[in-house]
Amino acid sequence: MKKITTSFACIMLMIGVFAQAPGEKCATMTHFNQRVLNNPEVQTRMGQTEALTKQWLENHPNALKKKGNNKSLASVYIPVVVHVLWNDPIENVSDAQIQSQIDILNEDFRLLNADSLDPSHPFWIYTVDSEIEFCLASVDPNGNPTDGITRTFTNVVAFEANDDEKFTSSGGHDNWDPTQYLNIWVCNLDASGGTLGYAAFPSDLATDPELDGVVIRYEAFGDIGTAGTAGFTANDLGRTATHEVGHWLNLRHIWGDDQCGDDFVNDTEIAEGENYNCPSFPHRPGNLCGSGPDGEMYMNYMDYVDDYCMNMFTYDQALRMFAALNTERVGLLTSLGCDDASLINELANEGKFDLYPNPSNGVFTINSLQNLTITPIVYNVIGAEVKRFNGINHFPSTLDLSDLPNGIYYVKNIGSGKSLTKKIIISK
Numbered sequence: 346m347k348k349i350t351t352s353f354a355c356i357m358l359m360i361g362v363f364a365q366a367p368g369e370k371c372a373t374m375t376h377f378n379q380r381v382l383n384n385p386e387v388q389t390r391m392g393q394t395e396a397l398t399k400q401w402l403e404n405h406p407n408a409l410k411k412k413g414n415n416k417s418l419a420s421v422y423i424p425v426v427v428h429v430l431w432n433d434p435i436e437n438v439s440d441a442q443i444q445s446q447i448d449i450l451n452e453d454f455r456l457l458n459a460d461s462l463d464p465s466h467p468f469w470i471y472t473v474d475s476e477i478e479f480c481l482a483s484v485d486p487n488g489n490p491t492d493g494i495t496r497t498f499t500n501v502v503a504f505e506a507n508d509d510e511k512f513t514s515s516g517g518h519d520n521w522d523p524t525q526y527l528n529i530w531v532c533n534l535d536a537s538g539g540t541l542g543y544a545a546f547p548s549d550l551a552t553d554p555e556l557d558g559v560v561i562r563y564e565a566f567g568d569i570g571t572a573g574t575a576g577f578t579a580n581d582l583g584r585t586a587t588h589e590v591g592h593w594l595n596l597r598h599i600w601g602d603d604q605c606g607d608d609f610v611n612d613t614e615i616a617e618g619e620n621y622n623c624p625s626f627p628h629r630p631g632n633l634c635g636s637g638p639d640g641e642m643y644m645n646y647m648d649y650v651d652d653y654c655m656n657m658f659t660y661d662q663a664l665r666m667f668a669a670l671n672t673e674r675v676g677l678l679t680s681l682g683c684d685d686a687s688l689i690n691e692l693a694n695e696g697k698f699d700l701y702p703n704p705s706n707g708v709f710t711i712n713s714l715q716n717l718t719i720t721p722i723v724y725n726v727i728g729a730e731v732k733r734f735n736g737i738n739h740f741p742s743t744l745d746l747s748d749l750p751n752g753i754y755y756v757k758n759i760g761s762g763k764s765l766t767k768k769i770i771i772s773k
């Protein structure tokens with residue numbers, strides 16, 4: 346629940362939470378606060394991100410389908426690379442376990458999870474299909490085919506949730522271009538604090554791009570293989586990644602990391618603090634913070650309950666994630682990481698035309714780098730031609746697609762005997 350205070354003041358309040366409490370499941374805020382201590386620019390940048398987020402949300406009040414509202418942006422596909430770091434062979438999780446995690450992310454973010462709330466539940470009205478999907482990368486940063494997985498033997502027996510996972514030089518693996526991929530590291534984390542994982546926020550992309558991504562302990566990753574082992578039975582359904590990717594898309598803990606704190610979201614009930622295990626509904630009705638009679642939304646992915654007990658993001662949380670994808674993380678919208686590698690190779694070698702801005706409201710500028718006469722043909726995501734322009738021979742020129750609905754399209758240019766294709770996003 347958003348409190349009636351300024352965002353800046355709330356951010357400053359959060360800095361008060363420094364120590365990693367014993368049993369802290371998620372080290373994201375501890376990690377962030379530590380980085381603020383080392384570099385005040387991290388905090389400044391967070392404030393700028395909040396301003397960008399607020400502005401985008403004000404300009405796109407109906408960006409997602411609300412119950413009974415059909416307006417919607419196109420689905421977004423986020424290319425994922427999973428960096429497996431292993432010392433003990435058991436930590437070298439299988440391809441199947443990795444795929445199970447991707448499947449869970451897709452189910453949870455698209456509200457396809459079998460345990461989603463029943464329409465009779467008072468909080469059902471807030472549940473949402475965020476329209477965000479994930480795919481293991483098929484194209485690496487060099488344009489070559491990949492399975493979206495790197496595997497690294499490390500001499501580090503247990504990482505300390507201190508970013509060592511993110512550097513080849515410290516026994517981890519350097520991240521792939523964070524503007525184009527979601528990087529997930531899977532490894533053994535020091536068990537003394539029970540930390541399941543931690544994430545970087547979108548604002549971190551500007552200050553520390555090499556730290557961008559999400560770290561998950563191997564016992565809380567996916568829902569097969571090592572998931573739920575070594576005492577982590579409560580974390581056996583892959584919801585640690587759902588939670589951490591929520592942070593990565595700018596979501597905060599449901600309790601705002603303070604008693605009755607602010608999570609910058611309007612439709613989550615204000616909470617006294619984090620919730621563990623699995624409370625009964627209604628939990629803390631009419632709590633100290635002034636929650637409604639239905640109490641706290643403990644089943645939200647951004648709380649601390651057991652995996653089997655959490656099952657929803659809210660509409661406003663999804664909007665906030667969409668704001669991140671259209672501001673700080675906008676590069677993902679046009680990432681080629683999940684596209685066909687043979688096509689990408691062609692683009693890397695040729696690249697004879699440019700389209701910008703991308704995404705746009707539908708009016709693009711097209712520029713040919715070699716001043717050829719080109720014939721742009723626009724296809725939708727299922728390959729149907731939706732628009733064709735006659736030969737264009739002066740540049741830059743305007744490509745007006747504003748009559749097309751929001752979504753992902755491909756523009757194929759035929760010229761000089763070669764055809765080249767680019768992916769574009771229309772977002773009004």
Ligand SMILES: [Zn+2]
Binds near residue numbers: 374589
């Ligand atoms: Zn967290």
